[in-house]
Amino acid sequence: MSTPILEVSSLNLSFTTYGRRAQVLHDVSLSVSKGERVALIGQSGSGKTVTMRAIIGTLPMPPANIESGSISFEGRDLLNLTKPERNRIKGTGISIVLQDPLLSFNPVLTIGRQMDDILRYAEIRLGQRQSASQRKALILKTLNKVQLPQGVQIFDAYPMMLSGGMRQRVLIAMALLNKPRLLIADEPGTALDVTTQKEILNLLNKLVKDEELSLLLITHDLGVVREISDRVYVMERGHIVEANTNEEIFSNPVHPYTQKLMACVPALYGERVREVKNDQPGRPKIQVAAITKDFTQRSGFFKRTWSSVRAVNSVNLEIESGDVFGIAGESGSGKTTLAKMLLGLHLPSSGQIKIDGRPINDFSDAKEFRKLIQIVYQNPGSSLNPKRTVTQQLAVPLTFTNHSKASIMTRTAELLEMVDLPPSYASMYPHELSGGQKQRVAIARALSVNPKILVLDEPTSALDVLIQNTVIDLLLKLRQELDLTYVFISHDLSLMRNFCNRVAIMFRGEICEQGLTRDVFANPKHAYTRALLSSIPVISEREERLKPKITTAERQAVLASSTALT
């Protein structure tokens, strides 16, 4: 084993806020050798991002305080360096690929300008000077390295002109500009669609090999970890609880926390898959016939011209009573627009939606319609009013369906029990609850008027995997108890495999494939479905083998048609 390029030993770190001290890192030790890919995994709040920021030196101190331990990079103790010395390592020694390709750019400067700034300031810090044309040549060369051959156009482009995947590549190129020895990647590609994410992971793997980089990967996604690391550290509440090689961790996890993490990842194939069945099929609940939605916008001088975008294109669906019907697709595929039309929030441009055999615009009584179909939103932080208590929020749908004061009180208590929350939570405000608890309140609110159909718009994507499972279990339990029909909107196909009995895959506003979940996953017909399934990171070799195989060329073809350069 070669000498480590980065070594963190017994790092203890605490935060002091509001006069209270909380220790967030307990004796954290980790090392990265030259050319090695190391992953640091854990739930949100486990301390992995704090560890990363301590390494690159961007933690605000105070409130943070390093109490003991050391961080050494290429034999130098980073904690004892002066500020200018430390800054000189940034970008040139250690570089970072940021998580969010949408927020990490300044929208009013060209990509070239932003990359040039990075080079220029690094040169100033190091006391060297290059001419502008030399810098540009280097930038174009680096863009080429991250597989962006059309470098000249990208150099002059503004961030909004690039797709998410391209922006992520540019972020990687930025990190590589100053030829770092260690690359830190914070949740690379998680903000992107799976097919694009797959490409980014392949790129990172290739770069590490070609450029002889060391990689420290910070993520919560075990599938990603399996594809892109040699060694893994598992972190739980500020402790490194397990460290081992990639193969060992995945084939034989020892620590209970690691085992728990593994068990929570929904399986795509194999015996861990949970089959969800509809016991009494055959009664159509929602019928969607040739529905189309165009969004038109007046633009131009004096708003005389109209531009129009087709979000949903002649979609036909039939959802039966008792179904858990999954609608999958990447961002911008029209799945949320479709859901909002089911709820009557958007009117279709053409086509018809029938619920219980009645056309949706036949419900002259809004109250009757609200009692039939309700929605649970993606982010409970946004869907619950931060300034109103749990009871007040649960009471809203009841107040507007003619319930008396007394019956509202008993019903809210009933609802809290239904979603397994203690009655004492009734008077709490959303910020006093955790993410999972908030989502339970949101589910309770949707159920308050006894609807028959629930639209679930990515109800778990804002939650941690461990919490995600408890919410999914709750939803399955409620479905049994209350005889509900679910329309489940998501981009997470592994979750869908374990939660839905039927699925439809949406691609650019159209449904490209639908059927029983089992059949679609076992035998995907459409090229897009195949590309999607093959791109999902999985956590076992067995699942990897069962995934449909597609060639890089095929995936490129799908990517080219789904993300166009505007």
Added chain:
Amino acid sequence: MMPVVTPEISTQHNTERLMTSNQMAWFRFTRNPSAVIGAVMVLSVVLAAIFAPILSPSPQSAGSFVDFAHRHHAPSIDFWFGTDNVGRDIFSRVIYGYRVSLSLVVGVLGVAVPFGVVLGLMAGYFAGRTEFVIMRFTDVMLAIPPLAMALAITAVLSPSLINAMIAITMLWWTWHTRLIYRIVKAQMSEDYIEAAKVAGASHAHIMFKELLPNCVSAISVKISLDAGFVILFGATLSFLGLGVHPPTPDLGTMVSTGSEYLPEFWWEAMMPGLAILYAILGFNLLGDGLRDMMDVEV
């Protein structure tokens, strides 16, 4: 590389209860010296105004009392702020003057804030034509110079405290409309608004039960900052002879009459002037403190 496995870490969670957001806000407030000083200053002004008859050494000075034996006395143990041209105690008049100033604040903000807030809620919530009409009307009102408006009103009616109040109120609501409009616009994209619509909630419910609670902290900061400016504007009007008339003790009028005796009897203009400064400074420090505490932008 040796595999590392630590024993399972104890699952005892943070047993000590975390601070509630109110406690955190109070922590921020009390750790902010200028906010605490501002709060003390505002409190002293309010208490002085309420207990004026008890606190003032010479309550009769508040009226048309004349004591030529003691006219133009410099500040001393007996007359802390000195006496004016007819021998009235300026300290007593300042305390009574705060009564006038604060009633102006209550009168103006009591009408302007609810009016402005409701218009802002409507403009932000309904959008479209309602938004256009309300916001363009607000823009028009903002374009009128406040002093010109006050002059016009007092020219038509007569100069008095009530008319000064009307003049200030007619322009003051615009700022609240714009503030609330901006907040509501930002909140409209939150899912909880759509969730309330899906739940079948009425317009009134969404505006006053869902949106308004999210505006409260911004409104309270704005009110605190406003109070100082209303006092200043009222004093300006009285100084110009458009507001309160003698012998009612008003800080602006006192500065105005006192300025006739400058520089010889400097305290007659200076002391009421400092009293105005004290009140405004207090309200502004308090407002800034509240802004930091509640973490809102105004």
